[in-house]
Amino acid sequence: MDSTVTQGKVWEGGNKPLDASYGKMMMWFFIVSDALTFSGFLAAYGFSRFKFIETWPIADEVFTHVPFFHGNFPMAYVAFMTFILIMSSVTMVLAVDAGHKMQKNKVIWYMFFTIIGGIIFVGSQAWEWGTFIKGDFGALETKSGKILQFVKADSGERAALRDFAKPLHGERVQHERKNGMWFVGEGSLPSYSLNEVVEGFKANPNILIRTEQINEEGHKTLLNRQESLAKIKRATQVVEGANLVHNEYGHRLFADFFFFITGFHGFHVFSGILINLIIFFNVILGTYERRGHYEMVEKVGLYWHFVDLVWVFVFTFFYLV
Amino acid sequence: MAHEHKLEIFRGLVKFKSNIQKIWGVLAFLCFITIIEVVLGIYKPEGLIKTSFLGMKLLNWIFIILTLVKAYYIAWDFMHLRDENKSLRRAIVWTPIFLVLYLTFITLVEADYIYNVFKEGFVTWDF
Incomplete structure (x- = not known):
């Protein structure tokens, strides 16, 4: 019932359908549609994988490297990347929470740590791409x-x-x-x-x-x-090594989907960092202090958590399953 | 969201004193699940690989269920869906779930059919 009750005037504007502000609702619209895009990619991956189920590369044997260490460490580095992204998600929620309490300095610091986490993640992904493209055994x-x-x-x-x-x-x-x-x-x-x-x-x-x-x-x-x-x-x-046409690890579609899906996700992280930076500087300049609320931090936070959410699925379907 | 936070998770089993405490609690839970996933992924217990359910290894089902659990807590607590209006939450959650289930069903069944054509056809694909 609560969603159907209008708050006084109906036609003059100022109503919040579903108790969500316009900006937040639009962010959710975008997230739902973007989630469907990623689902399309992952479903296509599943399609190709089920088609070649008996010859598909085993991810544990492909992603075995960790920077600065020699040896065989399956999964280790991706697990580290997952932790980094979850941690930066946590600092983002803490920033949103501090924003609700109008604690400007806390918002600044938490957003700063979020951006650092994002940069570490994108850097790790670049390294992983480099290692994958270079190949190791031939x-x-x-x-x-x-x-x-x-x-x-x-x-x-x-x-x-x-x-x-x-x-x-x-x-x-x-x-x-x-x-x-x-x-x-x-x-x-x-x-x-x-x-x-x-x-x-x-x-x-x-x-x-x-x-x-x-x-x-x-x-x-x-x-x-x-x-x-x-x-x-x-x-x-x-x-x-691997590129879009040849792939020393096995089926070439594996490399194609790897570049496409992690690349699209990495691009999301990259744009998330840029948006976070803009909001970060706005917080420092006191824009939201003057506006009286930190809802922009919450909106960019939604996007940032969505990027984390997508990674959780990419991690499962690309590296675990 | 603008009003107050719901501080209970696991259907009221765990109740936190403040929102910040809840965030750290959820983080601990997410890390715990990720560690289970990674350990299972590295060791791959025999029993979970040998048995299959609905055409997929049991281990893979466990991974997918754990992923959905993680997604639930990220969406509910980090993206504050727990505090949103019920109809907004349902519109956001059930729309993709319905479409994704449909799409995966269609693509995977079709892919399995093509796999059988490759396998049982009288043409070799390995030359």
Whole structure:
């Protein structure tokens, strides 16, 4: 009932439908529609994943790096990023709470910490993109676009191309527009040619091939030496790192969705930081003190929490499930 | 929201003295859930991976439920939906839930069909 009761005059304005101010209501409209956009992306991700359910890359094996540390730490850095974003969400609520009590200095400090948290998050995401694009082990791609990765037979660890590729002489030079056809470009050449990898593979009996196929135990299928030797004949090119067309970690759609979804989310965080900064300076200048209320802080807070909310879902569907 | 805060969470099981206390309490709860998720994600207990329910591993269902729990507390306490008018809250929450359930149902069923076409068709996709 409470929503249908109007407060006195109906037509002269000044009413608040649903007890929410105009600005807050519009922020909620925007958030609902943006939530649907993200849901569309995640549903598309789910679509592609269910379509290739038996060959999809395993996220634990892709995101294993932590800055400044060597070794294999699955999930650790993403978990850290999640904590950072939740923490900055908390400082944002504290800023809103301080705003309700008209405590200007507290609002300033809490907004400051929120912005710092956001910057750390975006920086971490940039680092994660960089690591993902650079790649670590390298792989071969077959004619049908399937990825062949390498494993050391004795230890069961992943083998990088640099561990076994055999340097051969007589390299081909990179095709550039100035020395070849002006209308055809070529990306940077991989560190090893296909021939070098194949020769190195044949010379080193300790290396086995791992295909994209996920077996009963939920691991990627490991071929034996004979199968591996047969399989490597199908390879057509060397892949290092990931971009929109090739992806050494497995299915190329995985990289496409990674760039698209985390990129779109990262862009939201970035614009959230900018909006937070504007409000931050307005608070310092005393705009809301003069206005008599800190509702703008609450509105930008809604946006900031929404970005956190989206990350919670991206974290689950990209890294956990 | 402009008036006062509701300070109870877990259906009144936990009641906080002030809004600030509630914020820290909710943070502790969210961190706790995230830690459970990460630990399950790293160790992947055998039993939860082997059993599947409605075509998905039990572990993945646990992840999705924990995510929805987290989303609930972020929306209810950080975005103050708990203090908003009931009809505003319902309009905000149920609209996306309905549309997303519909969309995921359609896309996942279709994707599963395509998966079977790839698998059982007489064409090889690995050459």
